[in-house]
Every structure is written in structure tokens, then in C-alpha cells.
Amino acid sequence: MTKILVIDDDETIRDVLQLFLSKEGFEVTVAASAEEGLDILFSEAPDLLLVDMVMPGMGGMDILKVLNQKNINIPVIMITAFGTIESAVEAMKLGAYDYITKPLNLEALVITIKRAVDVSRLKKENLWLKRQLRQRYHFSGLIGDSPKMQKVYEMIEKIADTDSTVLITGESGTGKELVARTIHYSSSRAEGPFVPINCAAIPKDLLETELFGHEKGAFTGAFNTRIGRFELANNGTIFLDEISELAPSLQVKLLRVIQEREFERVGGVKTIKVNVRIIAATNQNLEKAVEEGRFREDLYYRLNVIPLPLPSLRERKEDIPLLINHFVKKFTKKLKRTPLNFPPEVMHCLMQYDWPGNVRELENLIERLMILVSGDKVSISDLPEKFHAFVNPETHYGTTSTSLYNSVEELPEEGITLNSIIENIEKKLILKALDKTGGNRSKAATLLGLNRTTLIEKMKKMGIDFPRPKKPSSI
Numbered sequence: 001m002t003k004i005l006v007i008d009d010d011e012t013i014r015d016v017l018q019l020f021l022s023k024e025g026f027e028v029t030v031a032a033s034a035e036e037g038l039d040i041l042f043s044e045a046p047d048l049l050l051v052d053m054v055m056p057g058m059g060g061m062d063i064l065k066v067l068n069q070k071n072i073n074i075p076v077i078m079i080t081a082f083g084t085i086e087s088a089v090e091a092m093k094l095g096a097y098d099y100i101t102k103p104l105n106l107e108a109l110v111i112t113i114k115r116a117v118d119v120s121r122l123k124k125e126n127l128w129l130k131r132q133l134r135q136r137y138h139f140s141g142l143i144g145d146s147p148k149m150q151k152v153y154e155m156i157e158k159i160a161d162t163d164s165t166v167l168i169t170g171e172s173g174t175g176k177e178l179v180a181r182t183i184h185y186s187s188s189r190a191e192g193p194f195v196p197i198n199c200a201a202i203p204k205d206l207l208e209t210e211l212f213g214h215e216k217g218a219f220t221g222a223f224n225t226r227i228g229r230f231e232l233a234n235n236g237t238i239f240l241d242e243i244s245e246l247a248p249s250l251q252v253k254l255l256r257v258i259q260e261r262e263f264e265r266v267g268g269v270k271t272i273k274v275n276v277r278i279i280a281a282t283n284q285n286l287e288k289a290v291e292e293g294r295f296r297e298d299l300y301y302r303l304n305v306i307p308l309p310l311p312s313l314r315e316r317k318e319d320i321p322l323l324i325n326h327f328v329k330k331f332t333k334k335l336k337r338t339p340l341n342f343p344p345e346v347m348h349c350l351m352q353y354d355w356p357g358n359v360r361e362l363e364n365l366i367e368r369l370m371i372l373v374s375g376d377k378v379s380i381s382d383l384p385e386k387f388h389a390f391v392n393p394e395t396h397y398g399t400t401s402t403s404l405y406n407s408v409e410e411l412p413e414e415g416i417t418l419n420s421i422i423e424n425i426e427k428k429l430i431l432k433a434l435d436k437t438g439g440n441r442s443k444a445a446t447l448l449g450l451n452r453t454t455l456i457e458k459m460k461k462m463g464i465d466f467p468r469p470k471k472p473s474s475i
């Protein structure tokens with residue numbers, strides 16, 4: 001039941017309000033002075049205050065000031081005489097929800113109360129949701145505790161609460177957008193909007209109006225004024241993804257926004273000012289683009305105030321098990337299925353692979369396995385073929401041609417490609433040769449009838465990282 005606290009020094013008004021509002025289904029408490037009212041406020045936590053503007057001693061305005069000081073969020077409706085409407089307006093500036101004038105129109109009052117309570121509830125819910133979102137992105141969405149990721153977290157923490165422009169770089173799928181969101185939701189702008197725009201996904205001639213909006217009649221078909229992403233992002237963050245794809249004319253316009261935080265809509269003359277934080281991202285080498293004259297140098301420096309490079313997944317392979325665990329949990333929930341286990345021999349293959357598509361590629365693979373594997377355990381044959389080359393030689397070793405032949409003999413039902421078998425055998429033999437020669441590449445190559453560079457190339461391609469023989473440390 002909605003609890004209302006009435007604070008008024010006029011006994012008749014207190015009685016009338018208590019009687020009427022109780023009949024309307026509210027729980028009503030009354031107080032004859034501001035001081036008494038504040039006491040009740042703190043002990044009973046009502047949902048709404050109905051406060052007389054003018055009372056002997058502390059008045060309605062004083063109550064609002066106390067609420068503001070103590071950061072108490074509660075809707076307040078002021079009761080005011082006709083002569084004091086001006087001060088009622090002042091009260092609204094101080095945060096009062098609305099005011100009603102004497103003599104009281106009780107029907108209208110009930111409507112105002114209901115609306116105020118609704119709005120306040122929505123506000124609270126909204127705040128709660130935003131806080132949830134903030135917590136979710138407060139690093140919990142970013143998985144990995146390798147030193148390279150620790151560095152990224154430190155950097156995010158340092159820069160989140162500044163307004164500096166950030167340039168996130170990294171290969172495709174390394175988490176650039178996720179990091180941009182994390183920065184936004186860890187910043188003081190968290191309650192403002194996060195507005196992403198992919199500069200490569202929008203046709204060049206539409207990108208300008210998308211970014212800056214347009215005035216009615218700016219071009220054929222512009223029937224209405226439309227606001228762009230920069231205006232939408234006001235008081236928040238704009239994320240300019242794939243920034244290298246920005247056309248030269250837009251590069252100029254963006255430069256001005258970065259410098260002055262102002263622009264005009266397409267076809268407009270009015271200068272629009274915005275308060276936005278800019279985060280840009282690219283998987284291209286922007287310095288090279290500058291050298292080649294495709295990207296303005298001045299814009300590059302303006303964007304690159306805080307460079308934030310993200311590591312590729314192969315530079316932080318130790319995070320792979322954590323990421324797999326995270327995605328298994330995610331898809332267990334999403335697909336409503338039982339979790340999937342990754343036995344050591346499968347994990348070994350996943351750790352050896354180089355992941356050119358980075359975290360996205362890993363995420364896609366896990367999703368695919370969760371859909372396709374019917375049991376609760378993944379086996380090597382469930383993995384795409386490119387992983388078969390990494391089957392652990394420890395568990396699948398054969399030294400003589402007979403044992404190699406034996407391993408081929410078991411042709412699985414669904415078949416197997418010759419290439420993957422050969423690659424597998426090649427890998428086993430290379431490992432064996434390296435093992436025999438204590439990691440000496442030249443000797444191992446001789447054993448295999450290869451030259452050294454061919455062996456090293458093959459090792460690289462197969463992701464074989466075998467320790468070299470130790471050199472005497474005295475040299």
C-alpha cells in the first residue's frame with residue numbers, strides 16, 4: 001500500500017486529507033510541523049510527502065533542502081495558497097514533483113499522487129537496472145586474467161572517469177566494442193547513453209546524416225528533422241567503430257566535433273553543442289593509413305590521445321580455459337541445455353591453435369559445439385578439421401611405420417580427410433625428432449630429411465613450440 005505523509009500546520013487540512021486519502025486506499029500519516037514530519041520520514045520511510053509550503057518555523061522549502069542534503073529520493077507535492085505560486089515554482093526547481101493550490105481539489109490531488117508514485121518507482125527501477133548493467137560491465141563481462149588483460153583493466157580503470165578520447169586498436173574479435181562499453185559503464189557517464197556506430201557498415205552518403213542528423217528539407221526525402229548519433233549520445237559516450245573507414249569530408253567534420261564539441265545538422269545553420277565522450281576503434285593500422293594519405297594526420301592525433309591496444313588471443317592463450325568456461329556458461333543458459341565438458345586432449349588442441357578470429361572465433365566455436373554435440377563431453381572428432389593437427393602426441397604417439405599405419409587403420413564412420421591424417425603424422429614425427437635431438441632444429445631436420453628452414457616453417461604453421469637446447473650460461 002502506498003504510504004503518504006502529510007505535513008501541514010492546519011489541523012482541518014490534515015483531517016480532510018487523512019480521511020479522504022485513506023478512503024482512496026492510501027496509508028496516511030500526519031504531522032503538524034516540519035520537524036515532526038522529518039522524524040516520521042526517517043522512521044517510517046513513506047512513499048510520498050504532501051507538504052504545506054508555509055508553516056511557522058521550518059517551511060516546505062526547508063524540508064526540500066534537507067532531502068537534497070541527505071540525498072533522499074522521495075516525491076514531494078507542495079500545498080500552496082494562490083499567493084505563493086511563484087515560490088511553488090521555486091520548490092519544483094529544488095526537486096518537488098508538483099504543487100497543488102488551496103482550496104484543494106481532492107480528485108485532482110489523487111491523480112497527481114498516483115502519477116508521482118509511478119514516476120518515482122520507474123526512476124528507482126531504472127536506476128537499479130542501470131546499476132546492474134554497470135556492475136555487469138564492471139570488468140565482469142571481460143574475461144581473462146593474463147598479464148596482458150590485467151594491463152587492459154588497469155588502463156580502463158585509469159581512463160574511465162576522464163573525458164579523454166580513447167583509440168582502441170586490435171585485431172578483429174579481440175573485444176574492442178566490449179572494452180568500449182566497459183569504459184562507458186565504469187565512467188561517471190554510465191547513466192547516460194552509450195551510442196555505437198559502425199563507420200564501415202553504413203553507406204558513405206548516409207553516414208553524415210547518421211552521425212550529425214539533418215534538418216527538414218535538407219535533401220529530397222528529408223521530410224522531417226532528424227537528430228544524429230552525436231546528439232543522441234549527449235551526456236554519454238559515442239563509440240565510433242572502424243574509424244579508418246571514415247570518408248575525408250567526414251574526417252574534417254569529426255575533427256571539429258572533437259575540438260569544439262559542436263557541429264551543424266546536414267542542411268542546418270544552427271550550431272549544436274554536445275557533451276560527449278568519444279571512443280574510436282579500428283583493426284587497421286591507422287599510422288599506415290596516415291602515411292598513405294587515407295587518414296588525416298591531425299585527426300589521428302586527436303583520436304589517439306589515449307591509445308588502448310588489445311592483445312590478440314594467441315598472445316594470451318592462458319586465458320582460453322577461462323573463456324571457454326565463460327562461454328559454456330553463457331550458452332548453457334541461452335540454449336537451455338546441460339553444460340559441456342572439455343577433456344584435456346580437446347583442451348590441448350584448442351590451446352595449440354592460433355585463433356586468427358580471436359575471442360569471437362572461440363565464442364562461435366563453443367556455441368556451435370553446444371548445439372551440435374549431443375552428449376555432455378566434447379571429443380576430438382567434434383572439433384573442426386583444422387584442430388585435428390594438434391592432437392596431443394603424448395597420447396597418440398607412434399614411432400614405427402606400423403604403428404602409424406595402425407592409427408590410420410581406424411577409419412571413423414563419418415570418414416576423415418587424408419590431409420588431416422598426413423598433417424597429424426607429420427606433426428607427431430616432427431615432435432619425436434625434436435624430442436630425440438633435445439630440441440636441436442638442425443639435427444631434427446636432418447633426421448626427417450628436411451632442411452632446417454622448412455622444418456621451422458612447418459613448426460610455425462602447426463603451432464609447435466618446442467624448447468631449444470640450453471646454451472651454457474657462462475658464454
Ligand SMILES: Nc1ncnc2c1ncn2[C@@H]1O[C@H](COP(=O)(O)OP(=O)(O)OP(=O)(O)O)[C@@H](O)[C@H]1O
Nearest residue numbers: 141142143171172173174175176177178283359360
Ligand atoms: N575478454 C573478453 N571476455 C569475454 N568476451 C569477450 C572478450 N573479448 C571479446 N569477447 C566477446 O567476443 C565477441 C567479439 O568482441 P567484440 O565485438 O567486442 O570484438 P571487436 O574487437 O569489436 O571485433 P571486430 O573488430 O570484429 O568488430 C563478443 O561477443 C564479445 O562479447
Ligand SMILES: [Mg+2]
Nearest residue numbers: 173176177241
Ligand atoms: Mg567491433
